[in-house]
Structure formats: C-alpha cells, structure tokens
Amino acid sequence: MALEHAILVSLLEQPGSGYELARRFDRSIGQFWTATHQQIYRVLKRMERDGWIDVRDVPQEGRPDKKVYSVAAPGRDALSAWLREPVEPESVRHDLAVKIRGSAFDDPTGLIAEVKRHRAAHADRLAGYLAGERRDFPDPGALEVGQELQHVVLRGGIAYERMTLAWLDDVLATLRRLADPH
Amino acid sequence: MALEHAILVSLLEQPGSGYELARRFDRSIGQFWTATHQQIYRVLKRMERDGWIDVRDVPQEGRPDKKVYSVAAPGRDALSAWLREPVEPESVRHDLAVKIRGSAFDDPTGLIAEVKRHRAAHADRLAGYLAGERRDFPDPGALEVGQELQHVVLRGGIAYERMTLAWLDDVLATLRRLADPH
DNA sequence: GGCGTCATGTAACACGTTACATGATTAG
C-alpha cells in the first residue's frame, strides 16, 4: 500500500519518468523499498488516472521519448494524509534464517557457501552506501531539511548492513563449530 | 515461495495444527517470517495435496478437534532441494523510512510521535527475544545442533532490534534538531 | 452478556513476480 507513497516522495524530490523511477528503486530508494518497472508503470497509470500526478511528454533525440511525471496537489494531499496515519512496524522476511533453522534437518555445513555469498552481497551494499554518503553528505551540519532526512535514512541502511555483516560472521562461526567441534 | 519451507521447518521442529502454526508465526518464527492463519491453511491444503505432509485428526474434549500435520518424505526432500538452491539476499520494506524522507515535504516534527511508537514496539520485541534467550538457551555450549541454529537466528533478531533502537534514537535526535536548531 | 481462546475455513481483492514484447542507439 506504500509503493504509491514511495513514488510520491521520489517525484517530490525530483520529477522523472517511470524508467528513471525504476532505477532509483534499484539504488537509493531500494535501500528501504523495492519495485520493478512493471509495478511502477502500473501504479503510475493509476496515480495519473486519480489525478495524483501530472505527465509531460518529453521528446528526445537519439533515444526514445519519455513521460516525465510530477506530483499534483491531490498527490501531495494524499501523502500528507498518509504521513499522519500510523503504520505498523515492519515485519521481516529472511529466507536465510529459514534455511539456517532448516539445515538442522539436513547438512548445516552445506550452508557455508550460501552464507558467504550473502556476506559478500551485504559488504557490497555497505560499500555502496558509504560511497554515497561520502559523495552526498561530505559536510555534516549546514544541510537542508530534506538532506538531513535523506542522510538519517542512509545512516539506517549503513547500520543495517554493518549489523548484518557481524551477524553473518556469527552464523559462519556457528556453522564451522558444528562442522568441527574440538 | 518460502512460506511452505518455513512451515516444513516448523513442522520438523514440532508437528502441529494450522492454528498452532499460526501462533508460532506470531512468535519465534515471526522473527524472520510472518503469515496469517488464512495463508497457512491455504498452503497446508496444497502441501497435503502434494503429499509433502501427513494429517492426523485429533479429537479433543472441551475444545474443537484439530488436524495435526507432520512432514512426509517428499516434504523433507523438497526442503533439502530448496536448501541447496541459492536465494537472493532479502530486500527490505520500511514504511517508516518512506515517511521520514516524505516528511521533508510536510511537517517533520509531526513524525516524532510515530517514531516513538515504533521505538516502543521494537523495545518490546527486544525484551521478548531476550526473555526467550534466557528461557531457551541459559547454558551456552553443550547444545544440540538444532538448538545452536535456533540460537544463532535468535541472536540475529536481537542484533536487529538493538540496531533498530539505536537508529530510531538517531532519527529522533535528527527530527528534534530540525524542530529547534540552536 | 460480552470477550478471549481454540479451531477451521471461504471469498474478494491488492500487490508482487516472471515472462513476453517492441524498438532505437551506442559501445565493444
């Protein structure tokens, strides 16, 4: 129910096409919300139909034309209303945790490679976030409100990845201990 | 695609009814996978039809009869096969992060109450996990394989909640700074 | 008398994923 709100926030930060939104959902926004281009196009249609966003056809040379969306007044109102509604603290889905507990009924050491793969992926994400932080927030203090808020969300992503790396190391140590208890 | 696997793991740890599974998905399993009873009944039907699980009707007195499910050989095989398949590192969905960035276009200080509410919910979860840890794993070392694996998953939940509490404090401090810069 | 727990389900709808489809431009 919040994809439309994530799109509103992104378009308020910067108007853009469905394609551009899809790329943002793979990068900065992907930190806290994911969506594929198929989902985004579908929701953009509905939002346009409901008058939440405006479209402007932008012809381009050397590449396909695009439709640039921006937030209209009813969209802004919808976002405001949603901001005032309480939302449930998120619930997590970790396939890896299911696998860890499931591997008690199979071969726990078979999971080591998989856990290492996840560790590498999270290390990459952390490196990406830290690079983004150096690039976008080099000077702490003296930031605008929007910047401050983007920064605190990014700090959350960084904290999440650091925590996850430490936990995956704990998981690896546990799996190795089970494989070879002294 | 992993609800059925989460159910298999739970039924291997302890056979039970749909209702019992739903309660587990609100507690220990809810730490890394959530599901409502409607979802669970639907998937149990499918799993039974596919021969992954066996049912036994258990008449009860003073309360409704129940159907106790346990994992059959094909279910065990399906779990083994899934454990050998790689899964994608999970992607997160945080309504709260959407709200934080969105509040730049509204009133950031209006979020303070909401963030406090989330903080309290996460503090509760952490307290619950820590109580579970004291109850189920009082004696580190000397545990069976299944216990060790359950414990390392629980440690992940504890680390997640601690990280989240620290981040929410960071968010609160940021929102207050925006409300009243010296 | 009403609420909470135990126990099972159906139905409709919203949301997410995967596969398919098109077509131009640029880089290797």
Place this chain on the structure above:
DNA sequence: CTAATCATGTAACGTGTTACATGACGCC
C-alpha cells in the same frame, strides 16, 4: 554481431491482506 542502455508496456500467475463465517468453552 552482441550486449547494454534507454524507454514503454501487456499478460499470467502467485502471494499476501482483509473481510466474513461458524461454533463451543471458560472467565469476569
């Protein structure tokens, strides 16, 4: 020639959520 990037979409399917439905028991 092949792959990647830019740009938009449709269709089918699977999963998750919300609402509705039933009924007995025990507690306050």
